[in-house]
Amino acid sequence: MKDGKLIWASYQYNVKTTNFSSTLEVLNSDRREAAGKYSCEISNSEGTDICHAMVKIEPVRFIYELKDTTFRLGQPLSLYCAYSASPRVYVSWRKDGKPIWASYKYNVKTTDNACVLEVLNSDRLEAAGRYSCEISNSENTAICYAQVTLEPVRFVRKLEDMTFRVGQPLKLQVTYTGSQLIYVSWTKDGKPIWASYKYNVKKTDNSCVLEILNSDREEAAGRYSCEISNASSSAICHAHVTLEPVRFVKKLEDTSYCLDDPLSLTCTYTGSQQVHVTWKKDGKPISASNKYHFKTTDSLCALEVLNRQDAAGLYCCQVSNAGGSAICDAYVINKTTKKGITSMTHLPNPHSPTWPYVLF
Structure with a gap:
C-alpha cells in the first residue's frame, strides 16, 4: 500500500x-x-x-558553504558553494539582501551539486558586501552567507628607529600590501608633511619612500609617522630619527714623558657633525695658549702640551653633539731618571682616593 x-x-x-x-x-x-x-x-x-x-525526497543541504573573503580591486572574485539534494534544486543569490542574477555585473554557473557566482565588477568598491546563496527543492530550503570585503592594508616592513649624520642622505621606507587604492600620509612630530623643498615622496602600489632633503640640518631629527589606508582599513607605524651620537673610537691613554720629549694626547671619535671638543686638566678647562696647542678634525682631536714643566696631571677630553656626549681621561706622568732609579709621581685619581704615591 x-x-x-x-x-x-x-x-x-x-x-x-x-x-x-x-x-x-x-x-x-x-x-x-x-x-x-x-x-x-x-x-x-x-x-x-x-x-x-x-x-521522502532528499532535502537540500550544503556540503561546502560560502566563506568570508577579501579581494583586491581589479582581481578576479568568485564565490563557490557545493550541496547535496534531490533534483530539482533551485539556486538564488542575493547581495545585501537584494536579488542578483546573471548580468554585466555577475555570472552564475550551476550544476546538480555546485554553484559559482563570478563577480564581474570586482574592479569597483561596490563589489564588497554581504552575499547569500539559497538552495531549495520541493522538500526544504537552505541558505548560507559570506561577507566580502576589500583586503585591508597592512605593513610588510614598518619604519624603524634610526640615526643619521648631518649632511648625509636620509630616507625612510615602508612596504605594505592591501587592495588599491592605498593612500599614504606622513607626519613629523605630529604635524603633516608633504612633498616640498624639505621632503620628497615616492610611492608605488606596495611601497613608499620619504626622502628628507634637509638632512644637512639638525631639525631633520624627530618622530616620523607613516599612515596607510584604503576603503576598508588603515594602519600606522612610527620611527624616531635622531642624530648619530658621538662616541670614541680610540680613547686617551695614560702617558709618561721626559721633559725634553714632545708631549701630545690624541683621541679619535665618530658621530654626526657638528662635534664640539673641550679639554680639561685636573678638572679645570684649558684652551689654546702658550701652554697648549689644539688640533681638531671631523674625527680626531689632539692636544699638544707646550709647557712640560708642570704638564703632569689628569687630562680629560669631552666630545659632544646634539645627539649626545662622551668623555675619556688619561694620566700624564713626569718621568725622570737619576742614577738608574726612576722617579714617578702619580697625580691623585679622583675615582680612587688611595691611588697617590711617590717613588724615589
Whole structure:
C-alpha cells in the first residue's frame, strides 16, 4: 500500500517476492509522487503482520558553504558553494539582501551539486558586501552567507628607529600590501608633511619612500609617522630619527714623558657633525695658549702640551653633539731618571682616593 491505497506491479511499481522476502521497486522515482507512506502486509492462515516506511525526497543541504573573503580591486572574485539534494534544486543569490542574477555585473554557473557566482565588477568598491546563496527543492530550503570585503592594508616592513649624520642622505621606507587604492600620509612630530623643498615622496602600489632633503640640518631629527589606508582599513607605524651620537673610537691613554720629549694626547671619535671638543686638566678647562696647542678634525682631536714643566696631571677630553656626549681621561706622568732609579709621581685619581704615591 502507498498512502493507504493498494499498489501492485505496473508501470509504476515492480514486485519481487520469494518464500522469505518481498521487494517493491518504485519505477516512477523520477517524479515527486514517488514520495509517501508505504506499507507492507504479510499474512497466512494463522495471522497477519504489517510494517510501514515513510519515503521522502532528499532535502537540500550544503556540503561546502560560502566563506568570508577579501579581494583586491581589479582581481578576479568568485564565490563557490557545493550541496547535496534531490533534483530539482533551485539556486538564488542575493547581495545585501537584494536579488542578483546573471548580468554585466555577475555570472552564475550551476550544476546538480555546485554553484559559482563570478563577480564581474570586482574592479569597483561596490563589489564588497554581504552575499547569500539559497538552495531549495520541493522538500526544504537552505541558505548560507559570506561577507566580502576589500583586503585591508597592512605593513610588510614598518619604519624603524634610526640615526643619521648631518649632511648625509636620509630616507625612510615602508612596504605594505592591501587592495588599491592605498593612500599614504606622513607626519613629523605630529604635524603633516608633504612633498616640498624639505621632503620628497615616492610611492608605488606596495611601497613608499620619504626622502628628507634637509638632512644637512639638525631639525631633520624627530618622530616620523607613516599612515596607510584604503576603503576598508588603515594602519600606522612610527620611527624616531635622531642624530648619530658621538662616541670614541680610540680613547686617551695614560702617558709618561721626559721633559725634553714632545708631549701630545690624541683621541679619535665618530658621530654626526657638528662635534664640539673641550679639554680639561685636573678638572679645570684649558684652551689654546702658550701652554697648549689644539688640533681638531671631523674625527680626531689632539692636544699638544707646550709647557712640560708642570704638564703632569689628569687630562680629560669631552666630545659632544646634539645627539649626545662622551668623555675619556688619561694620566700624564713626569718621568725622570737619576742614577738608574726612576722617579714617578702619580697625580691623585679622583675615582680612587688611595691611588697617590711617590717613588724615589
